[in-house]
Amino acid sequence: MLTLRFTPAQGIRTALLLCLCALAALLFTAPQARATSDDPVTAQASYLAERLRENPVHVTDQLPRVVPRSTAPDFARLAQRTGVPTYVVVLPYQGCSASEELLTAVHDRLGRDGLYVLIDETGVAAASDHGVNVPAEHAATAVQGELPYDAGPLLSFERFTDVVTLTPEEAEGRAEAASGPAPEGMYIGSAERDDQSFATGALLTGVPLSILLLAPLVHRWRRRRPSATPASLKRRRGLRHPLFLGTVAAVLAAGAIAGTASLVFDETKSSAAPPPTAADLSSRIERVGTGLRDDPVYLDPESRRFLDARRLDRLHERVRAFGAMDGGGPVFVTVVPQPSDSETRGRPDLFAAAVHGKLGKDGVYVVADPGTGTIDVVNFGLRLDSDHLTTDLPEPLAWGDSRARDADDHLLGERLDALMTHLEKTPRTKSAEFPHVMDATPDPADDTNLPPLFSGEFLPGLALGAVGAVLLFLVAAGGLGVVLAVSDRRNPTPTPLALLPVLEPTHPTRRPLRRVAYTELKALERVWATTARRATLARECRQAALLLANGSPDVLRTASLPADTLVAVVVLARAARVLLTGEAEADLCCAVNPLHGPTAARHHVRVSPGEPPRRRWLPVCTPCKDTAVVEPATLPDTFMTLPAPRRSRTRYDETAGLLTSVPDGVAALAAAARARR
Incomplete structure (x- = not known):
């Protein structure tokens, strides 16, 4: 046995040395202990580690409205699909960096290798793997990009388990593919349901009420159209009762709108949250x-x-x-x-x-x-x-x-x-x-739970739909009255003529020209059949128009005629109809735009924008004459142009076609049409 002997002086020095060592150790360890105990994450991570030691899935009790604790078995069932030890923590939002730091701290205190997943209100917030080979980060990135923001934590974790079981290359591909725009939400909120209810209410009253109010106007239009003869009206006795037909159509429309809205706006939930107990x-x-x-x-x-x-x-x-x-x-x-x-x-x-x-x-x-x-x-x-x-x-x-x-x-x-x-x-x-x-x-x-479709803003929608229907009726009634008055003035015949479309654009295209040429020629044929006194010029214009149309107005619907030919048909048909009805002299037509109709006056017209301006003595309609007097510099830009090859346009009087004879009058245009054929 070894015995140490110290003198009194040596014993005192040894005791002092031991005290100094103990004090140094205390000073060295005290800051670390205080830092460890004062670390905000320490107590939190220790508590969560103890919970995971008892159960690998911990669901907080602070989010019962979106992630009830009763869903813990569902998370545990999904966690088993990963094939590795998986520890799941569901907490309120922690922040991106705080989430990763917390998972690392929980792993350090739990001391178990595996896959650690942190889930918050929106879904998988962070994931880290410790001692296992799984693509945790790629899976978390893929889930955040593939699912909408309102998919819910449970669906988010389910998608995470699907991706985490893939190979690292496949998971990385999924993560890269999910870097595009975020998908649209899976659910709607109360504001969207209010919009749906409002739109449904507006349509449910606006459409049926518009049908009821517009039915008499349609009936009046039908009786005023050119083909509305007493014999044709007698064959369609049902059309004598517009109110009855309008009521039937309104009821059918209301039923169709209500049924379609119920099928289209069939959402019942505003989120994926299961009901809490x-x-x-x-x-x-x-x-x-x-x-x-x-x-x-x-x-x-x-x-x-x-x-x-x-x-x-x-x-x-x-x-x-x-x-x-x-x-x-x-x-x-x-x-x-x-x-x-x-x-x-x-x-x-x-x-x-x-x-x-x-x-x-x-x-x-x-x-x-x-x-x-x-x-x-x-x-x-x-x-x-x-x-x-x-x-x-x-x-x-x-x-x-x-x-x-x-x-x-x-x-x-x-x-x-x-x-x-x-x-x-x-x-x-x-x-x-x-x-x-x-x-x-x-x-x-x-x-x-979303409110029912027929609630909330549905009643204000009904009121607005009714107001809109009344306004539509007032506009339609006023417009129809004006149009019929204009039609009666232009076509004072025993049988009302069709309401001819007003086509006076500066740059017409071929399709509307075909439609208007067909309508004008049909109207001319009806006037020709009911008029006994037929002027020579009217006969020449009609013959020239039919010649250009290959003998029948129906050809204009299918034949692909040049734009200048279609304009010539419109001008000749209108001139012939005006001559037959005796509304005005039609030997001349507007040289600025032949679609403006016939005229009997000539005026000095500026035909080029250059300096000095070039002028010509041309027949013009009243609006063009006023423009030539007030703003002569703008008149060259109002000359009609026609489609040309390669998607360009050419002024009609600069083409080598029929319309070059327009300034000389409709008789010259008719002669040019006959010579062309």
């Missing part, structure tokens, strides 16, 4: 209430802990001191997130009321949100001025100043300490006070 909605309240029975300051273990040991001890001292002072009372502080998908819809007052009901103790309930940094105070039963604690709470305490907004911990410890000072200075009242109005907790069914 009663236990899901009460789980967090019971957890917080149980914690407050043991400690008046409750720190949510699923959230980052922003109160270090010193601040927490200080807060406990202030709470005890307020409870012991005259006019004070119990204070219950809860540092718990208030997400909008919580059981109380993110309302701190409802959360405080629920916790008060669970705890069964009066006092001041402080609700501090570690996520947003807001602080709310609700007084239950103490003789304190409640307005001073709620509406008059200083903004730096309730919301935080610029320093608090820039800090990660929102300076909650400092602000809660200042809140206790504010609480001590709160005026006392003669009697106990309670919150003035406490609304009921929103029903979860209202969050996901």
Whole structure:
């Protein structure tokens, strides 16, 4: 046995040396211990690691309206599809960098290899693999790009398990393919349903009522059309009752609109959230209430802990001191997130009321949100001025100043300490006070169930549809009256002529020219058949028009004639019809635009935009004559142009065709047409 012997002086020196070593070790390890205990992620990761040690799937109780805890078996079933040990944590939104940091911390404390997945309200937020070979990051990226924002956490995790089982190359391809535009949402909200209801109501009254109001106008139009002879009207006796036919058509239209709207707007839910159970909605309240029975300051273990040991001890001292002072009372502080998908819809007052009901103790309930940094105070039963604690709470305490907004911990410890000072200075009242109005907790069914289609904005839509139908009727009635008056003035024949389309464009195309040429020639044939006195010029114009149309107006529907030929048919047919009805002299037509119709006056017209201007003595219609007098420089731009090869256009009087004889009159145009054929 070895025996050490020390002199008294040596023993003293040895003892001093050991004390110095112990002090150095304490100074070296104390900052590390304080840093570890004060790390905001430490307590959160440790708590989650313990939960995952008990069950590889942990679903928070803070999101019952979007991810109820009762869905944990569904997540566990999907996790088995990955083929590797999978640990799933469902929490409120943590942030991108915070999510990855939290997963790493949870793995370090759990000490188990596997696939770690963090899911928030929208879906898979982060994923990391430790000791297993799976494409976790590519799978998370693919899910975020392939699914819309409202797909829901469960569907997002299901798609994640599908991608994570692929080879790394295939998963990388899916991730790259998902980098395009985000897909459209799967569900609609209440605003979109209001738009659907409004549109359905407007159509349901607007269309049937328009049919009822316009039916008499259609009946009047039919009786005024050129082919409306007494014999034809007698053969169609049913058309004598426009109100009956309009009513039938309106009823059929209303039924079709209602049925089609019900089939097209068949959405019933606004989100993918499954309905929570009663236990899901009460789980967090019971957890917080149980914690407050043991400690008046409750720190949510699923959230980052922003109160270090010193601040927490200080807060406990202030709470005890307020409870012991005259006019004070119990204070219950809860540092718990208030997400909008919580059981109380993110309302701190409802959360405080629920916790008060669970705890069964009066006092001041402080609700501090570690996520947003807001602080709310609700007084239950103490003789304190409640307005001073709620509406008059200083903004730096309730919301935080610029320093608090820039800090990660929102300076909650400092602000809660200042809140206790504010609480001590709160005026006392003669009697106990309670919150003035406490609304009921929103029903979860209202969050996901859309209102019926025939509700909400449906009634305003009905009213607007009726107003629109009346306005349409007034416009149609006024327009029809004007058109019929113009038609009667242009065609004063015993049998009303068709309402001819007004075509006077400067740059006409071939298709409308074919349609108008056919209509004009048909109208001429009807007038020719009912007119006994036939002028020689009218006969020549008719013969020339029929010659250009190959003998029949029906040819104009199918034959592909040149644009100048179609214009010549229109001009000749109109001139012949005017000569037969005796409305005006038709030996000349407007040289600026032959479609303007016949004219009997000539005027000096500027035909070129250059300087000096070139003028010609040409026949013009009244509007073109007025333009030649008031704004002569603009008249060259109003000359009619015709389509030319290679998608260009040429002025009609610069082509070597029929229309070069227009300035010489319709007789010259008719002669040119006969010579051409």
